[in-house]
Amino acid sequence: MRKLYNYCDQFCKDQIIFVTKEDHEAPSNAELVEDDPNDPYEDHGLILPNGDINWNCPCLGGMASGPCGQQFKDAFSCFHNSKEEVKGSECIDFFRGMQECMQKYPELYPQEDDNESAPSGEAEAEAEAVLPADSTKEVASGTESPATS
Amino acid sequence: MFKCKAAWNKLAPLARASSTLCRQAGKRAVFRHERTPQFVQPAHMSSGPSGGGGENTLYFVLVGATCLAGGAYAYSTLVGDRERYQQRITEIESRSSKPAAEPSTPAKTQLETAAQAVSEPTEASEPASAAASPAVEPTHAPYLLIGGGTASFAAARSIRARDPGARVLIVTEEDDLPYMRPPLSKELWFSDDPTVTETLCFKQWNGKERSIYFQPPSFYVSPTELESVENGGVAVLTGRKVMHMDVRGNKVKLSDGTEISYDKCLIATGGIPRNLQVIERAGDEVMKRTTLFRKIEDFKALEKVSRELKSITIIGGGFLGSELACALGRRSADLGLEVVQMFPEKGNMGKVLPEYLSNWTTDKVKKEGVKVLTEAVVKNVTYKEGKVEIKLKDGRVVKTDHVVAAVGLEPSVELAKSAGLEIDSDFGGFRVNAELQARSNIWVAGDAACFYDIKLGRRRVEHHDHAVVSGRLAGENMTGARKPYWHQSMFWSDLGPDVGYEAIGIVDSSLPTVGVFAKATAKDTPKAATEQSGTGIRSESETEAVAGSVAVGKAAPTPPPQQKEDYGKGVIFYLRDKVVVGIVLWNVFNRMPIARKIIKDGEEHADLNEVAKLFNIHEE
Numbered sequence: 001m002r003k004l005y006n007y008c009d010q011f012c013k014d015q016i017i018f019v020t021k022e023d024h025e026a027p028s029n030a031e032l033v034e035d036d037p038n039d040p041y042e043d044h045g046l047i048l049p050n051g052d053i054n055w056n057c058p059c060l061g062g063m064a065s066g067p068c069g070q071q072f073k074d075a076f077s078c079f080h081n082s083k084e085e086v087k088g089s090e091c092i093d094f095f096r097g098m099q100e101c102m103q104k105y106p107e108l109y110p111q112e113d114d115n116e117s118a119p120s121g122e123a124e125a126e127a128e129a130v131l132p133a134d135s136t137k138e139v140a141s142g143t144e145s146p147a148t149s
Numbered sequence: 150m151f152k153c154k155a156a157w158n159k160l161a162p163l164a165r166a167s168s169t170l171c172r173q174a175g176k177r178a179v180f181r182h183e184r185t186p187q188f189v190q191p192a193h194m195s196s197g198p199s200g201g202g203g204e205n206t207l208y209f210v211l212v213g214a215t216c217l218a219g220g221a222y223a224y225s226t227l228v229g230d231r232e233r234y235q236q237r238i239t240e241i242e243s244r245s246s247k248p249a250a251e252p253s254t255p256a257k258t259q260l261e262t263a264a265q266a267v268s269e270p271t272e273a274s275e276p277a278s279a280a281a282s283p284a285v286e287p288t289h290a291p292y293l294l295i296g297g298g299t300a301s302f303a304a305a306r307s308i309r310a311r312d313p314g315a316r317v318l319i320v321t322e323e324d325d326l327p328y329m330r331p332p333l334s335k336e337l338w339f340s341d342d343p344t345v346t347e348t349l350c351f352k353q354w355n356g357k358e359r360s361i362y363f364q365p366p367s368f369y370v371s372p373t374e375l376e377s378v379e380n381g382g383v384a385v386l387t388g389r390k391v392m393h394m395d396v397r398g399n400k401v402k403l404s405d406g407t408e409i410s411y412d413k414c415l416i417a418t419g420g421i422p423r424n425l426q427v428i429e430r431a432g433d434e435v436m437k438r439t440t441l442f443r444k445i446e447d448f449k450a451l452e453k454v455s456r457e458l459k460s461i462t463i464i465g466g467g468f469l470g471s472e473l474a475c476a477l478g479r480r481s482a483d484l485g486l487e488v489v490q491m492f493p494e495k496g497n498m499g500k501v502l503p504e505y506l507s508n509w510t511t512d513k514v515k516k517e518g519v520k521v522l523t524e525a526v527v528k529n530v531t532y533k534e535g536k537v538e539i540k541l542k543d544g545r546v547v548k549t550d551h552v553v554a555a556v557g558l559e560p561s562v563e564l565a566k567s568a569g570l571e572i573d574s575d576f577g578g579f580r581v582n583a584e585l586q587a588r589s590n591i592w593v594a595g596d597a598a599c600f601y602d603i604k605l606g607r608r609r610v611e612h613h614d615h616a617v618v619s620g621r622l623a624g625e626n627m628t629g630a631r632k633p634y635w636h637q638s639m640f641w642s643d644l645g646p647d648v649g650y651e652a653i654g655i656v657d658s659s660l661p662t663v664g665v666f667a668k669a670t671a672k673d674t675p676k677a678a679t680e681q682s683g684t685g686i687r688s689e690s691e692t693e694a695v696a697g698s699v700a701v702g703k704a705a706p707t708p709p710p711q712q713k714e715d716y717g718k719g720v721i722f723y724l725r726d727k728v729v730v731g732i733v734l735w736n737v738f739n740r741m742p743i744a745r746k747i748i749k750d751g752e753e754h755a756d757l758n759e760v761a762k763l764f765n766i767h768e769e
Contacts, residue, residue, distance in 0.1 A: 013503075013661045013662070014503040014504065014505060014661070014662045014663075014664065015661075015662070015663040015664065016505065016663075016664045016666065017663070017664065017665045017666070017758055017761075018665075018666050018667075018668045019665060019666070019667060019668065019758065019761070019766075020667075020668045020767075021667075021767040023758075024761075024762050024765070024766070024767060026762075027762070028759045028760065028762035028763050029756075029759050030754055030756075030759040030760040030762070030763060031752065031754075032746060032747070032750055032752075032763075033749075033750040033752065035746075040632070041632055041633060041635040042635065042636075043635075043636045055310040055311060056306075056307050056310040056311055056621065056624075056625065058621075060310075062306060062363075062364060062368070064309070064310045065305070065306040065307075065308075065309030065310045065383075066309075066364070066368055067367075067368065067370075067380075067382060069309060069310070069313075069380065070313060070314070070380045073313065105367050105368075107365045107367045108364065108365060108367055108368055
């Protein structure tokens, strides 16, 4: 590691340090404050600490707020709360309702995959396939869920 | 004489009462301030009316005239209102009696379904099928959002997600539906599509194309249907400005006279670009050739200019100015266009980046084909012999065809007066608390909000992600969340193939900084960075750096050895009282969560090199 301008420590406003890969090999000893998982202020990914779905998660994009938002919420809630062996198998009607609604707005919900029959994983798959990324770097603004394409 | 006095005494109170009434009615018509004492005087005059006979006649004539003027004004207002009311009723009736017969409606419905902004007034764009129910413009909106930009749209989405069936009305001055601003100075310029000014589509960092509009027109509900549609929705009233806000009555008045009442209101009015006084004073010929860049129409105009003219000068060395300079610079070779950028600082992003990095950036901008004039203060601007002539204070002269002023944003706070809201004197904008609330039921988000950041103090941020974050937070708080500004927003800038950075927190070059850079190895190429930052791949230019000039305090040590340093990638920490308040990730991507965490902790770190290790800057 080489510090550029050693006299900078006292006089210079802008310090510059150059480091090689070896310099940074040893793990950091910087201390970070432990996160409180129940912090009420924090943004919480898709699932809130109490188990509810965070409809405002950026990862959902506009799914819960658009014209078919209510149908999407119904379908996804049913799926999320489903305790069946094939998760969400009792939610077929909700998903059908959602798909019917979405077909009315092809511009908003481009039908990329028409053969979605099994409800299990369909909600996530549809959320990911259909999601228009809103701002070019919205996914970089701290969503815990995996970045959608 | 006695009779006169008695008669006068009887008349005096009457005169006083009628004069008060007339004064109130005729305030707008006639305003004679100096006459006021006269009204009171006659009542107290006991010497008799004969003494001031002439004055009294004048007094009566004046009062009579005021009453007439006031009456005439009141009458004309009433008539006008009635006329307007009649017009509207007849229009509604004609609309409901002719469902699909009108030839103009099919054309308008077609326009609606195209992926273009709806620019006509909303009554005309109503689909013909909704003819059965009487179509009335909304007079009440449970959620009223003033301004149709990024913050407003983020709030609308947040409200709809949290309040099922919410009815949200966005009122915007612009003719366009809500759109995102960053591509106007970045991606849209890199597009190979010649019709980009029409489609307004660009390629994202993941390769997918998308429009700058957040959602196509079909996402929105028509404003006339907002109150009746089953599951609620978001409606946009374009081309209307909110002129007056009545906080006590919870209603606003629009530029066309409509009044809309609300339950919760968001002010997201953003701002308007600042102009230089020297340009404003320079006259029409110069103003015609000046662009204040902010909106879609400005992008379209500048794009046209870049193809038709030979020289463009950008005044301003911050984000917008530098991005536009780079975007135009890249085209300069193909178009035979001269691109000049001038600013008072010593280097591009001089107010953001530490000097050594600012110098390095300036070099890169120059490599993009831009003539950069640093330490340039404009003295005056004139239009001479078909060219705009810019004279600098140090004597340099620049002759150009077109000027782009990118010298900052003036937050739009005109509503503060009528609404009785506080304006911040340090940062500008509406002053709001940590929960973005100005008063009960009124929130402010985006560029116009001067808010209290629990971690970093009171500030006002003019970045896209902040508009998204604050808009979302305002929407949450409008639906009862009561959360403070907590999730720190970030920003980014791309200045060509070699320079891409993300930043978070307070990034002010006047703060002391510590920069930790990876020593360049043969493997470090700009290619990976450009793929990350989404800009096109250019030839690998040599990353020559300038030996950073150092601000020396007291002693004058021997000047540092001239070294070619490569600031290829690294992390720069901005410190305030030894606590990290801002971080720039220089060509290092996908590390924002760590940066966010460090700022959130707000801890004093003895050795920032150890903190820098957390970023793994040597890896991709």
